[in-house]
């Protein structure tokens with residue numbers, strides 16, 4: 001079983017991606033941009049505040 005780690009672009013927190021997380025696994029393999037759940041929620045929250 002192989003493990004991949006991705007690092008969040010915003011907070012720099014590294015997290016291990018399991019094989020079940022297909023989307024994040026793809027990002028980890030390609031070395032693409034990853035944003036953790038916490039930061040995604042934060043971004044979504046800020047966007048909602050800006051639109052109001």
Ligand SMILES: [Zn+2]
Nearest residue numbers: 008011036039
């Ligand atoms: Zn983050």
